[in-house]
Amino acid sequence: MGVPIKLLFTKGPSYFSRVVLLVIITIALLVVGRYTQWLDPVRSKLDVLAVPFYWASDIPERVSLWLDDRLLSRQEIQAENKLLRNQIRVQESRLQQMASLVAENLRLRQLMNSSEIVQDRVLVAELIGVSPDPLVHKVIVDKGSNDGIYVGQPLLDAFGLMGQVVSVTPYTAQALLITDNSHAIPVQITRNNVRTVAEGVGDLYELRLRYVSSTMDIKEGDILVSSGLGGRFPVGYPVAQIEKITFDPGEAFATVIAKPAARLDRSRHVLLVFSE
Amino acid sequence: MVIPIDFEWRGLRPEFVVLLVIYWAMVAPQYFGLLSAWLVGLLHDLIEFSPLGVNAIGMMIVAYLAHMFYPRIRHYVFWHQSLWIFTFITVFSIYSNWVSGLVSQRESDFFFLFTALMSALLWPVLVLMLKSIQIRFRLSQTIHNNY
Numbered sequence: 001m002g003v004p005i006k007l008l009f010t011k012g013p014s015y016f017s018r019v020v021l022l023v024i025i026t027i028a029l030l031v032v033g034r035y036t037q038w039l040d041p042v043r044s045k046l047d048v049l050a051v052p053f054y055w056a057s058d059i060p061e062r063v064s065l066w067l068d069d070r071l072l073s074r075q076e077i078q079a080e081n082k083l084l085r086n087q088i089r090v091q092e093s094r095l096q097q098m099a100s101l102v103a104e105n106l107r108l109r110q111l112m113n114s115s116e117i118v119q120d121r122v123l124v125a126e127l128i129g130v131s132p133d134p135l136v137h138k139v140i141v142d143k144g145s146n147d148g149i150y151v152g153q154p155l156l157d158a159f160g161l162m163g164q165v166v167s168v169t170p171y172t173a174q175a176l177l178i179t180d181n182s183h184a185i186p187v188q189i190t191r192n193n194v195r196t197v198a199e200g201v202g203d204l205y206e207l208r209l210r211y212v213s214s215t216m217d218i219k220e221g222d223i224l225v226s227s228g229l230g231g232r233f234p235v236g237y238p239v240a241q242i243e244k245i246t247f248d249p250g251e252a253f254a255t256v257i258a259k260p261a262a263r264l265d266r267s268r269h270v271l272l273v274f275s276e
Numbered sequence: 277m278v279i280p281i282d283f284e285w286r287g288l289r290p291e292f293v294v295l296l297v298i299y300w301a302m303v304a305p306q307y308f309g310l311l312s313a314w315l316v317g318l319l320h321d322l323i324e325f326s327p328l329g330v331n332a333i334g335m336m337i338v339a340y341l342a343h344m345f346y347p348r349i350r351h352y353v354f355w356h357q358s359l360w361i362f363t364f365i366t367v368f369s370i371y372s373n374w375v376s377g378l379v380s381q382r383e384s385d386f387f388f389l390f391t392a393l394m395s396a397l398l399w400p401v402l403v404l405m406l407k408s409i410q411i412r413f414r415l416s417q418t419i420h421n422n423y
Contacts, residue, residue: 015310022314022336029329034379039328050323131325132289134387138325174325182380 048169054129054140120234121274122156123147127267128172135202137180139163141270144171149272152232156271160238160261161185161226165272173272177264178239179204187239188227192217195227198240204264207240209256214247216254224258234275290394293320294368295402297335298361301342302350303410313339327379334372338364354400362396 033039129140143149145168153165155175163177178185181202187209188195194217198207212218222242228235240258247254297316300308317335321328341364349360369388 018310019336019340022310023333026314026329026333026336029332030327030375030379033327033329043322043328046322049319053323133324133326136325 044167044169047167047174051140051169051172054172058128122271123149123274125173125270125272127270135181137163137177137183137200137202137204137264138166139175139177141173141175141272142171143272144169144173146170148274149173154233154237154273154275156237156273157262157267157269158271159263159267160240161233162262162264162267162270164232177204178262179207179260179264184210185233185239186227186229187224189218190223190225191219194218195229196224198224198258205259207258207260209242209258210253212245212254212256213252214249214254218242218245218254218256220245223261234273288390288394290398291365291368291391292395292398294335294338294365295361295395295399297339298342298364299402299406301339302346303406305343305346308339310336310339310343326376330372330376330379333375334368337371338368341367354403357403358396358399361399362392365392365395 029039123143125141125143127139128142131138139162141149141155149165149168151165151168153173155162155164161178163175163180163183165173166176167174176183177200178198179200179202181200183200184197185199186195187198196212196216196218197210199210201208209218220242223238224240224242226233226235226237226239238261240260242256243259244257245254246256293316297308297313301313313335314332317332318328320331320335324331345360349357352360366388369391373388
């Protein structure tokens with residue numbers, strides 16, 4: 001060991017005892033964090049410390065978006081305007097159908113004495129950070145408890161369900177994506193209402209279905225929507241589409257791979273749904 | 277370290293913070309000790325959403341190695357230093373992967389070798405940059421200059 005370190009030996013504990021002490025503290029932290037919930041409140045307070053880093057790393061993205069906004073030519077704006085007008089026309093015509101369908105659905109539900117589906121209130125948020133670890137699928141959004149965000153709130157993009165909020169600070173919130181390998185979501189197939197559970201495996205483009213028996217009525221191309229069981233996610237939001245089914249006679253269950261409907265790796269604007 | 281990278285390229289992200297820890301541990305060992313490295317690791321855990329302590333233990337080990345070997349390494353040319361850095365980062369990744377595998381079920385793969393390679397390639401650039409900052413702001417007078 002070099003000379004400067006020797007300086008430390010003149011005061012305080014020795015170098016080696018520091019190593020041992022820090023290792024013991026770390027192991028204690030890891031064990032407590034793994035087997036108890038004691039660290040959770042501390043952690044959610046400390047999460048505020050991470051926010052400035054994500055905020056700063058998002059600056060180039062925001063600058064480029066701002067420049068994109070400012071440096072549009074007249075033609076481009078007009079072309080975009082035209083496109084959007086067309087889109088609105090198409091969607092309005094669909095909405096007209098939708099109104100009659102909603103009315104019909106409501107009548108049928110009343111006939112069946114089941115509760116009505118209430119229109120959910122949503123809040124638009126923007127992603128300001130993505131977890132740098134490829135095996136942790138978490139994102140940070142720019143709305144927090146000051147905007148009424150709460151833990152367990154579902155997160156959507158324009159194409160489907162993205163995940164749920166797992167930790168809230170006053171100005172930001174962390175959301176776990178459905179593809180994280182600690183996440184599972186109850187789903188049903190739109191074609192026949194068969195219920196299953198879709199689990200993340202740590203790959204952004206893949207979900208797996210748990211406990212699919214070889215006799216289950218499931219086909220490639222089936223659309224999976226949230227079933228609302230478990231009470232965490234609202235009913236009927238698209239989650240994934242079945243991509244591949246492998247029945248292996250030697251296995252008890254089939255391997256079913258589905259592709260998430262939401263664009264988990266490229267959506268910047270997300271919706272937070274208030275279920276109440 | 278949290279700069280967004282395309283999902284396909286994430287395995288190539290260099291361990292920038294570990295490189296900084298190694299640099300500081302070699303330039304100013306009397307100011308940047310094990311506790312500082314440990315605290316940096318803890319902050320890194322918070323930012324990366326990993327269980328508290330995973331990166332802390334790795335950073336501490338790397339700082340320990342840097343303290344142990346810096347009298348030898350600082351005389352080497354850059355590419356030779358980079359070899360050492362490759363080894364340090366590999367040790368760091370193996371440790372933190374192992375520890376995070378113990379506390380949360382996750383699969384690990386050979387990504388860490390690419391990470392170590394990218395970090396080793398980044399090392400000369402980083403050293404030149406930080407040294408020029410050190411000279412520009414005359415930090416070498418305040419920090420004991422042994423690098």
